[in-house]
Amino acid sequence: MAPANxxxxxxxxxxxxxxxxxxxxxxxxxxxxxxxxxxxxxxxxxxxxxxxxxxxLGRCVYTGIYEPGxxxxxxxxxxxxVLDLTRELGVSTVxxxxxxxxxxxxxxxxxxPKNERPVRLDLAWHSTETNQVGLDDFMDWCRxxxxxxxxxxxLGTRGVQDAVDVLEYCNLAGGTALSDLRRKNGAEEPHSxxxxxxxxxxxxxxxxxxxxxxxxxxxxxxxxxxMRMVAGDTLRxxxxxxSGPRMATFGEWxxxxxxxxxxxxxYISAHQYFENSGVLEDHLAAGAVMDQFIRDIVAHIDHVKxxxxxxxxxxxxxxxxxxxxxxxxxxxxxxxxxxxxxxxLLEDLYTVADAVVVGDLLITLLRHTDRVHSASLAQxxxxxxxxxxxxxxxxxxxxxxxxFALTSAHARGDVLQLAVESPRFVTPEHGEVPALSAVxxxxxxxxxxxxxAVNRSTTEPLRLAADLSAFAGLGLIEAVTFTxxxxxxxxxxxxxTSVLPAPLDGAAYDGGRLTAELPPVSWTMIxxx
Numbered sequence: 390m391a392p393a394n395x396x397x398x399x400x401x402x403x404x405x406x407x408x409x410x411x412x413x414x415x416x417x418x419x420x421x422x423x424x425x426x427x428x429x430x431x432x433x434x435x436x437x438x439x440x441x442x443x444x445x446l447g448r449c450v451y452t453g454i455y456e457p458g459x460x461x462x463x464x465x466x467x468x469x470x471v472l473d474l475t476r477e478l479g480v481s482t483v484x485x486x487x488x489x490x491x492x493x494x495x496x497x498x499x500x501x502p503k504n505e506r507p508v509r510l511d512l513a514w515h516s517t518e519t520n521q522v523g524l525d526d527f528m529d530w531c532r533x534x535x536x537x538x539x540x541x542x543x544l545g546t547r548g549v550q551d552a553v554d555v556l557e558y559c560n561l562a563g564g565t566a567l568s569d570l571r572r573k574n575g576a577e578e579p580h581s582x583x584x585x586x587x588x589x590x591x592x593x594x595x596x597x598x599x600x601x602x603x604x605x606x607x608x609x610x611x612x613x614x615x616m617r618m619v620a621g622d623t624l625r626x627x628x629x630x631x632s633g634p635r636m637a638t639f640g641e642w643x644x645x646x647x648x649x650x651x652x653x654x655x656y657i658s659a660h661q662y663f664e665n666s667g668v669l670e671d672h673l674a675a676g677a678v679m680d681q682f683i684r685d686i687v688a689h690i691d692h693v694k695x696x697x698x699x700x701x702x703x704x705x706x707x708x709x710x711x712x713x714x715x716x717x718x719x720x721x722x723x724x725x726x727x728x729x730x731x732x733x734l735l736e737d738l739y740t741v742a743d744a745v746v747v748g749d750l751l752i753t754l755l756r757h758t759d760r761v762h763s764a765s766l767a768q769x770x771x772x773x774x775x776x777x778x779x780x781x782x783x784x785x786x787x788x789x790x791x792x793f794a795l796t797s798a799h800a801r802g803d804v805l806q807l808a809v810e811s812p813r814f815v816t817p818e819h820g821e822v823p824a825l826s827a828v829x830x831x832x833x834x835x836x837x838x839x840x841x842a843v844n845r846s847t848t849e850p851l852r853l854a855a856d857l858s859a860f861a862g863l864g865l866i867e868a869v870t871f872t873x874x875x876x877x878x879x880x881x882x883x884x885x886t887s888v889l890p891a892p893l894d895g896a897a898y899d900g901g902r903l904t905a906e907l908p909p910v911s912w913t914m915i916x917x918x
Contacts, residue, residue, distance in 0.1 A: 418906070420852045421811040421825040425838065426859035429806040431756065434830050436481040437763040438754055439797040440539065442709065443527070444488035446514050446772050447734030452780040453770035454530060455522050459781060466521075467530055470784040474776050475534045475769065478790060479797025482584060484539040484708055484765045485527050489513035491589050492545025492597040496555050499523015501574050512597055515723045517730045524559070525571070528580045537584065539708070539765070544588030544608055544629075545598030552612045556585070556619050584625045584763075586708065587612055587650075590632040590660065592642050602642045605629060606649030613653035627656040627706045627763075634661060634682045643689040647703065651693055656706035656763060659686055662713040663746060669876065670816040672742060673845040673910065676749035677822040679710070683757045690760075704762040710750060711766055712743045712789065713773045735772045739787045741888060741910065742876040748792030748912035749843040752828045755796075758804045766793060777882070785885040788878075791871050792912045795890065799839045799916060802832030814845045824851055825907075831860070837918035838863060844907035847876070851907040858901025863917040865903075868896035872911035890914075 443449055454475075457466035486494055490513045498507050499520045506520040531538045540559070542552040554567055559580040561568035568579070590596050591605040600608070606628075613626050628650045631639040647657060661682055663675040683705065690703050714737050723729055739747075747766075754764050770776045775790035811825035827842040838860055844851040857863060870893040878888055893913055896905040907913055 416849070418850055418852045419812040419824060419846070420854065421809070422854045422856070423810070423825075423827055424808040424856040425805050425829045425831075425840075427803075427805070427831050427833070428859065431804040431806050432759040434755065434800045434802060434804055435758055435762055438481075438751075438758065438761070439479055439793070440482035440484065440708070440763060440765040441478070441480045441769040442484040442488070442765045442767040443486070443769050444772070445486050445490045445494075445511065445518055445522075446488060446768070447736070448731050448771040448778070449768050449774070450522050451519070451731035453772075453778055455526075456778075456780065463533075465526070465529060467533060468778065468784065471770055471776060471778060472534055474784055474786065474790075475536070478775060478794050480534070480536050480769070481797075482537045482539045482763065482765065483531060483534070483769065484541065484586065487513070487541060488589055489596060491541040491543050494543050496524055496543070496551075500525055500558075500570075510728060514734065515728060516732060517728045519730060524555070525574055525576050528576065538580070538582050539584040539586065540582050541586035541589055542612070544591065544605070544612065545596060548608060549612050549615050552587075553615050553619060556616050560620055583623055584627075585616065586627045586629075586658065586706075587654070588629050591629045592636060592638040593632045602638065602645035606646040609646065610649045610653050613650060617653070625656070626654045627658050627708065628654040630658045630660070630686065632660055634685065640685070640689060643686065644693060647690065647693040648696075651697055651699070651703060652701070654703065656704050657686070657690065658709075659683070659705050659707045660709035661707075662709070662711055662715065663750070664712060664714045665740075665742065668817055669742060669847050669910075670814070671818040672746060673749075673847065674814070674816045674819040674822045675712075675746045676753045676826045676843065678819060679750055679753045680756070683707075683753070683761060687760050705757075705760055707754060707761050707764040709765060709767040710754075711768075711773050712739065712746055713737065733771075736777070737773050738879040738881070739775075739789045740877045740879045741788055741871070741873045744788035744792055744871055745843055745876075745910055745912045747789040748796065748841070748871070749826050749845070751792065751796045752826050752841050752843060755800060755804050755828045755830070755841075779882055783882055785880060785882055787880050787885075788871075788888065791890050795869070795914050796841060799914060800830045800841070801837070801839070802830055802834070805829045805831055812851075825853065835918060836860070836862060837866070837916060839917075840903070840915045842907060842913045842915070844909055844911050844913075846909045848909055850909060853903075853905045853907055855903040856901065857898075857903055857917065860901075860917075863898065863901075865896065865898040866916040866918050868893040868905060868913070868915040870908060870911050870913040872908045876910040
């Protein structure tokens with residue numbers, strides 16, 4: 390993830406109000422419609438879409454997932470309240486240990502007896518790293534959380550040999566120096582990690598050891614081939630895409646890196662963050678902006694595929710995405726001679742509008758399930774996260790927790806291609822975008838259909854009519870919405886439950902037709918079966 394001081398300061402705007410000359414009550418409610426059919430499938434719902442990210446950054450690890458002595462901590466020091474919330478969130482994969490942190494990381498510092506582990510300077514976040522949590526520890530946490538590890542290797546200050554070494558340590562059963570060292574350290578069985586990121590954001594000048602596209606592409610290709618010499622096609626390997634669509638390198642970076650790595654990797658990464666820069670309408674257009682970014686990456690992938698005249702597909706790992714108020718003055722990165730341990734960094738407080746945006750971004754990722762095969766919400770705890778903790782105290786849910794958890798729980802089966810008609814929503818920066826953002830999933834085994842929808846309008850409800858007559862035997866199971874009269878409300882330790890997903894009044898299903906009125910600035914889930 391890019392450092393927090395690379396963007397201008399952001400301010401929180403007041404919610405847009407109807408004008409005095411055109412009261413909202415005198416205007417007809419805008420209408421939108423959609424049609425869904427089990428015959429039109431984009432692709433399967435992929436559990437890997439619901440991944441997250443744990444980096445040694447701020448309080449994500451220390452006093453986040455790990456806090457020995459906490460009232461809920463187990464014998465290994467893992468916070469039980471955070472483990473419970475991680476399971477409830479429905480996380481599938483967790484990317485580790487970074488992020489920018491990985492580009493200076495020595496993985497062997499975090500193995501073996503804790504009292505013998507070295508303390509190091511973390512240059513990425515100008516902090517002190519105690520290494521009290523490391524590779525074997527994280528694998529233990531993953532097992533307890535019920536998630537799959539997604540490991541990153543250091544291609545900033547290290548390279549091919551280091552990647553092969555950590556793979557041997559993790560995955561070989563025994564009989565070699567590093568696999569036997571793992572067993573000596575208490576992990577008798579191999580960790581069997583199959584998902585690996587080849588570095589992180591290597592085009593970013595903030596990255597330790599950052600490289601040109603040619604330098605990185607060659608190194609990533611060599612690393613991928615060496616790792617496959619150890620574990621073959623059991624591995625899923627992710628090459629670094631550009632750090633974001635606003636980077637000057639974007640596009641040409643993807644072309645160059647994929648030209649070198651196409652035959653050796655399975656994915657190319659995508660990173661994108663969104664913030665409320667002062668205009669709520671622009672913030673709510675984030676899903677449309679992500680949609681175009683994905684289409685651009687697909688074009689670059691397909692260009693290289695065509696030039697190489699290959700039938701192989703490379704997919705997108707959208708392994709960093711979220712709302713991140715980068716310009717916020719809250720908890721800046723340390724500097725100078727100050728190298729604190731686990732300082733409070735990037736602890737954004739998320740509003741109802743932010744949660745609606747996160748729900749919309751998930752809708753967008755699902756709509757591209759044919760090309761986006763993995764995604765990671767950055768991050769899991771405290772650092773721009775859906776889960777917050779107080780050291781020694783409570784853990785609680787931010788607003789963004791709710792759309793993620795409900796989508797992860799109820800998106801099942803196939804993602805459907807919808808035919809959508811929607812009024813347009815005008816934004817100063819992004820022009821006109823559809824007011825309705827929607828996706829539907831269909832589980833052929835149970836017959837259930839789940840619709841996820843966002844009304845991006847800041848002022849007007851949206852009357853939705855959905856034709857689901859192609860499905861037999863449906864009835865309304867539930868309709869819930871997440872919204873509030875104040876879209877800038879956010880949860881705190883003292884009050885995280887005043888605004889929760891609530892029943893959507895007036896939703897009805899009859900004769901194959903679903904009708905509902907979506908409030909302005911709202912995320913909605915409607916389940917039928």
